[in-house]
Amino acid sequence: GQQVMQIPQYQHVQEGEDFTTYCNSSTTLSNIQWYKQRPGGHPVFLIQLVKSGEVKKQKRLTFQFGEAKKNSSLHITATQTTDVGTYFCAGTPTGGGNKLTFGTGTQLKVEL
Amino acid sequence: GAVVSQHPSRVICKSGTSVKIECRSLDFQATTMFWYRQFPKQSLMLMATSNEGSKATYEQGVEKDKFLINHASLTLSTLTVTSAHPEDSSFYICSAPGSGFNYGYTFGSGTRLTVV
Numbered sequence: 167g168q169q170v171m172q173i174p175q176y177q178h179v180q181e182g183e184d185f186t187t188y189c190n191s192s193t194t195l196s197n198i199q200w201y202k203q204r205p206g207g208h209p210v211f212l213i214q215l216v217k218s219g220e221v222k223k224q225k226r227l228t229f230q231f232g233e234a235k236k237n238s239s240l241h242i243t244a245t246q247t248t249d250v251g252t253y254f255c256a257g258t259p260t261g262g263g264n265k266l267t268f269g270t271g272t273q274l275k276v277e278l
Numbered sequence: 279g280a281v282v283s284q285h286p287s288r289v290i291c292k293s294g295t296s297v298k299i300e301c302r303s304l305d306f307q308a309t310t311m312f313w314y315r316q317f318p319k320q321s322l323m324l325m326a327t328s329n330e331g332s333k334a335t336y337e338q339g340v341e342k343d344k345f346l347i348n349h350a351s352l353t354l355s356t357l358t359v360t361s362a363h364p365e366d367s368s369f370y371i372c373s374a375p376g377s378g379f380n381y382g383y384t385f386g387s388g389t390r391l392t393v394v
Contacts, residue, residue, distance in 0.1 A: 199382050207387075208371055208386065253286075254322070266324070268323075268324075
């Protein structure tokens with residue numbers, strides 16, 4: 167079945183440093199979504215990318231969807247303590263309806 | 279925006295008993311609801327998809343008779359963990375597809391189930 171892997175699994179950064187998580191799917195995706203889950207909380211939708219090579223920005227967050235629509239990345243510039251949490255990518259396979267497969271997640275910790 | 283209300287947030291039950299978890303879409307109609315399970319420090323694993331007015335679709339390896347799903351109306355989906363055992367202890371979360379192109383999926387706040 168479809169597998170979605172993320173690296174790194176964990177990342178500790180100092181406040182102000184940049185952070186990137188990479189997402190790779192074993193199958194081509196019709197779209198990729200990104201979610202943030204705070205400790206003890208539930209996933210919260212951040213963004214959706216649909217087009218090959220698409221790049222979207224939300225303030226300090228930059229999201230990319232690969233040309234082959236099998237990989238994606240999330241980059242945070244100048245991290246803040248409020249960025250702490252686990253970031254998940256999630257995708258639906260091409261022709262696979264609306265069922266989301268979540269990536270393995272990257273846990274981000276930001277230290278002062 | 280879309281809101282999914284999930285109850286209870288925490289439940290402790292004895293082995294062998296059943297627990298019902300409810301998810302309600304408050305300001306929209308959810309014809310489909312996804313049920314996930316998440317173990318500590320792990321990702322979300324899709325258990326089943328509930329569809330209003332029809333049988334749920336279960337993922338491979340998920341016991342249908344143990345995890346009963348009912349989607350009785352356009353705003354309510356329930357998951358019942360029957361004859362619970364300690365290994366069923368987990369975080370259960372429901373989600374509904376968003377309406378519109380960029381809304382993503384809306385998640386309930388989750389239910390922390392502990393079976394003792």
